Amino acid sequence: MAGVLAGCSAAPAPTAEVEGDAQAGGSTAYPLTVDNCGYEQTFTEKPSRVVLLNSMSVAEVETLILLGLEDTILANAQNYGISDHPDMVEKIDALPTGDVEMAGLFEIPAEQLFALKPDLVIATASGGFDPSMGQASREELAELGINTLVSPANCAMGKENPTDAEIVALEDATVESSFEFVTLVGDVFDKQAEAEALVTDRRARIDAVSAAVEGLDKPKALIVVPSMSMMMPSGMPAVFLGGIFDDLLARAGTTGSLDGIGLDLRSSLNINPEHLSSADVDLLVIVGFMRDEDLDAEAAKLFEEYPEWDAAKTNNYVSVSDGVYVGPTNAEAIEKIAEAAHPDAF
Known part of the structure; x- marks a missing residue:
């Protein structure tokens, strides 16, 4: 894309x-x-x-x-x-x-x-x-x-x-x-x-979302796009890091699950199953890219593959789409992520 x-x-x-x-x-x-x-x-x-x-x-x-x-x-x-x-x-x-x-x-x-x-x-x-x-x-x-x-x-x-x-x-x-x-x-x-x-x-x-979550604990969130697995050398779902993706997570009162292990925008294509299995994932942000995708089924599949995630244990995920990219619908995605990460704040 x-x-x-x-x-x-x-x-x-x-x-x-x-x-x-x-x-x-x-x-x-x-x-x-x-x-x-x-x-x-x-x-x-x-x-x-x-x-x-x-x-x-x-x-x-x-x-x-x-x-x-x-x-x-x-x-x-x-x-x-x-x-x-x-x-x-x-x-x-x-x-x-x-x-x-x-x-x-x-x-x-x-x-x-x-x-x-x-x-x-x-x-x-x-x-x-x-x-x-x-x-x-x-x-x-x-x-x-x-x-x-x-x-x-x-x-x-x-x-x-x-x-x-x-x-x-x-x-x-x-x-x-x-x-x-x-x-x-x-x-x-x-x-x-x-x-x-x-x-x-x-x-x-x-700004209203950021104000609502200010001072709260920051769950670890992971942004994945199952339908873009063809872009990944390993065939895994695409994982988005850095730039606007990190900015969205921060504004929603979360932080990246893979922060601190030396991965960024340039190396995101090199993410492997070991990276994901060792990641702290409190919230899965699953991104739809095509009409009629079953994102619930895709989330269930990932949770089955990575049962060690806290998100898998609590079935904690949120579905978004165009709002995670540079474009005019970022507010909608940030609101969805924040509400999933901090349901008591809204």
């Missing part, structure tokens, strides 16, 4: 450089120029024919939906069929797909993207524009007058020569990185007031 391994401490991603009239809560005066991952993009008007690349993400399409921009979407390739937001699945299902055929690939092929004639293409990460994978490059799209955007926290992901700042933004992503993308979209689409309101609301919800 592009964006799956985004993050690693508590520093927000650097703010994108914007030239033009884009004052917080105000209105956008075009032309608006944005420096996005080292690519200068100039918007002469609000985009109206937007294509959202798959990127195995829903963060970008959800941001547009929550800002009331569904009418600008020409084709959306982002859809899990599951969400921590109660209305999101139905809203994403209702969007046009452009009838693209990805032919077994994870992304829209270049020829089909060109044929759609968008004025803006949005990807989760720089890898969404990789021509070696049959995708259109940002340079090719620029030659056709098509603007492109990448979530600023994920500039380094899939980029051949990322800057030091872009690497830090990726490894140190937090929920503030999610808010940065919301603000960027608000600037580009002249939805600054809506973006500011959304960020204010989500930040207030997260």
Whole structure:
């Protein structure tokens, strides 16, 4: 998943450089120029024919939906069929797909993207524009007058020569990185007031959770994604560490089960059964990634495999989905995790 391994401490991603009239809560005066991952993009008007690349993400399409921009979407390739937001699945299902055929690939092929004639293409990460994978490059799209955007926290992901700042933004992503993308979209689409309101609301919800659990004991929590076992060399469920994942746990009044054993974002693919069997797991955070997953059954399977976990002994787990990644639904995931970890606090 592009964006799956985004993050690693508590520093927000650097703010994108914007030239033009884009004052917080105000209105956008075009032309608006944005420096996005080292690519200068100039918007002469609000985009109206937007294509959202798959990127195995829903963060970008959800941001547009929550800002009331569904009418600008020409084709959306982002859809899990599951969400921590109660209305999101139905809203994403209702969007046009452009009838693209990805032919077994994870992304829209270049020829089909060109044929759609968008004025803006949005990807989760720089890898969404990789021509070696049959995708259109940002340079090719620029030659056709098509603007492109990448979530600023994920500039380094899939980029051949990322800057030091872009690497830090990726490894140190937090929920503030999610808010940065919301603000960027608000600037580009002249939805600054809506973006500011959304960020204010989500930040207030997260702060309320953190205040409710302040001073309480911090259970050990482990974030796993069973349906991503194909990403792990051992075939085990994917385990998420560092960055926004650690930030979510901290804001929910928990701490990571694998803290202190030398594992982080870069080494998470090397986690083995021995690491998990020796981990202190008071709460299992099990992440859904596909429609119709039986997460209850997946939790039971893990508890059977690791009966030594305290979470297995108490059957203590919580199911989340899109809210654990950089995106606009972090508040929902944090609320769910906190309520499972500290039921008496809510």
